[in-house]
Amino acid sequence: MKVLGIDDNSDINSLLGTVLIASGHQFISVTDGREGIKLLKQNPYDIVLLDLAMPEFSGFDVLETLKKEGLIEKQKIILLTASSITDQEIDDLLKTGISSYLRKPLDIDVFLERVEQVYNDK
């Protein structure tokens, strides 16, 4: 599967990339939400890993733009967040077309399991 990682922390990108590639997947990462949108406009990805708390152009901004561009329906998105966001807030986000979410720090095994699960969902 083709996975796009959008996280301002490149260490996390490389960790996730290592894990996913080791599992036989393709992974491209960007540290700026706007670059991520550019890529998503060019080619669809099987899964997008989206960090919410990013400077300048946050994960929420990315979601808003995708919604406007009409791309959010076509894209499977897993939110990754270290913020003290409540379960309720995450539930609300899930209702807007987000596939899944994971709290940081991540458990690698849980992460891989979740990615597979989301990819295999319809």
Add this chain to the structure above:
Amino acid sequence: MNYKTWFNKSTKDVDSLQEQDIHREDDKLVSPKENSSPETRYHLIYDELPDLLCTVDNNEIILDCNKSYAKTFGYSKNEIIGKTVFYFIAQEESKDYEESFKTWKQTRQFQNRKVLFKRKDGTKFRSPTIVNSLYDKNGTTIGESIIIKDIVESQEETVKNNHPQIQSDQSKSNTHMPNAEKRYTSVYDKTPALLRTVTIDGTIIECNKTYAKSLGYTKEECVGKSIYDHAAARSIEDLKINMKNWLKTHETARSEIWMKRKDGSIFPTVLNGTSLYDEHKKLVGRTMVMIDMTDVYESKVRVEESQKQLQDQVKRLEKLNLRISLTQQKYKNLYEKSPAMLRSITTEGTLTDCNEAYAKSLGYTKEECIGQSFYEHTADQSISTLKENLESWVNTREVSQKEIWMKRKDDTIFPVLLTGDTLYDEYGNVTGRTVSLTDMTEIYDTRKKLQEDEIRLKEQYENLKQSHDLITSAQQRYKNLYEKSPAMLRSITTEGTLTDCNEAYAKSLGYTKEECVGKSMFEHTAERSVNTLKDNLANWMNTRDVGHYEIWMKRRDNSIFPVMLTGDTITDMQGNVVGRTVALTDMTEIYDARRKLEEKESKIRQQYDELKKLDVAKEEFTSMISHELKTPLTPIIGWCQALKNPKIIGEMSPKQLQAVDAIQSNALKLKDLVSDMLDTHKLDMKQMKFDHKYIDISEMMGFLTKNLHSVMEPKHLEFINSTTESLVVKSDRSRLEQVLNNIILNAVDFVPEKGRIEVRAETKDDQVQFMIKDNGIGIPKEKQQNLFKQFYQLDTSATRKHGGSGLGLAICKGIVEALEGKIWVDSDAGKGSTFYFTIPLEANLDTLSMEEKVPVSNR
């Protein structure tokens, strides 16, 4: 009276005129209508007399005049008749004549004087003039007979020229007889009169030619005949009487005798005569003079005709007069009967007429007034005013309105208002003015009465003032209260006009008190409050309750300030509302205080907002800390995991693996510590967010037990979930799990190997009570009170597998309390510990189904 009397009178008049005498006997003159025959003669004589005669009516209009009159003045008789006598008087003396005439009217005594007359050709002559009144049978004046002796200077001559025979006879018989003997015969014969000389028995001894010829005889035929032979039968008796009287008196009475001619025809004569005496002065006869009157009688018809004409004219004139007099009467009546005092004056101020009201008001008779100067009727104080008025009138012909004082006959005075109109004659000359005088006495009296009333009112006022003064001292106290009150006080009428105000009021508005009184209260009201005040006024009129209003006042400089309006209604003694006294309390300070309060409130709100912002900032800070602390842990823990997974990176040596394990476990501890610290911080700041959802407690307990099973394994602990009830509560599941985990993991730390931990959830009253029971070392009572405090650790040296931050129980307590529950412990040293906590049982299954329809929360 017959014509003879007239004749005598005329001649006598002429004589007596020269003596400037007055003839009273002429007053008995009788109307010519009494006797037709003498009347004719009268006219004859009237016409033929040398004196200028005219007859006038009461209005001085000429009814008749004789030939001399007409001839002298140069007019025809017809031109004269109908004119007033004044027409013939020279203008310069007409006034005098009018005066005299008036005097005559009043006194019936005409001042005979020489009047200056004017002829048709404009020449003038002066002549003595006599005026005699004419009366009817009843003695009422019907007019005057005016006799003008023709031109005084040539009087004798005129008389001789006009009547030579009569005059000469008269003079001969009376004065020239003895000296005339020589001329007698020639004159006797030539005389145009019929002369005969008779004896005392009436035998004719001589006659003149005129006599013989007139009778148709010769002179010789006449001599020797008796006078009776020549007299007409109708006159014989008269003649006999005449003879008889003559014999007695020796005087020949003037008689009218009809003579008989030879042919038997008769003719009239007027007989006169002179007695003849012998040497012994014995009466021997007389000379009889007879004037043939035939011509006179023949002209009778003409005279009668002209008489008739005259009468017609008189009748016409009478009609005209009647018409004029009717019109005059009307005005006269208006004039006479007018209640206003009317007087007519000449340009000099002499009264020519006045009405009854005028005379009566002054205490005179009308007659007394006329002819008097109007100054005699004027009070001394007004004479100068009247003089000015008269002068002004003469100049302008306008009678200006003046208030003057009149003087009565008894010298009392009274005020009048003078107005009037100028009178003109037919030529447009000012002849005088008619003045209307309105008695002002009543007006003056009214004025005086008003003044008296005023005085009386003043007295009443004084009395009232006195009683008022008594009250005043008491009032003064209230007045002082009013005046000196620090509150603004004003008294107004029902229309809102200020009747009074106090110093505080005036001063507050920037006016003086005097400037305020009389003004409308709306002038002192700010525009924004005018309607409120109008409503207040209307409401007050209805209810008499002034009420309480907050209004804005307007100062003189148009600045405004708020006041509280209250007041009392003022009623008069009958209980009618006459106004109200209003107290206005300056609200400026209160408003200022209010404003200050508002400002303070606003400041506090601002501070609150700032604090809130700060709170948000803090929350954001907390969120940021959480993010920033957790983010670096993600790659640390993740890489540790990845390293340990041979599928990802590759195999590691046991030593490498040991190192990665150490890193990982410490990273996990750090992660827990960060979580705990953030939770503590959130609880302290009350920033912890809770998601309340319906929770199936028994399910949750089962899940928890299952999840923690792995934790129990290393120590071979007996972990029992003894929950039996099926419970549903509305709460935050993850936080409840956190609390349970915390307590259970704590217990795990403090229970020995193969120890026992029991968990249970059950209903206690309206609470769900959770129990976590262990058979561990227990907690000494003295240490239990600090158990839930932050950073408190029961045994700092204790080897602990989980937690160790010293925040766990504090966080549990914070969460439970935030969820409106309680947390406590039942324990003692060596007896194990039982932790309890409760949360409210807010919902049961019945309400659950219902409330599920509603979205639980949007947070």
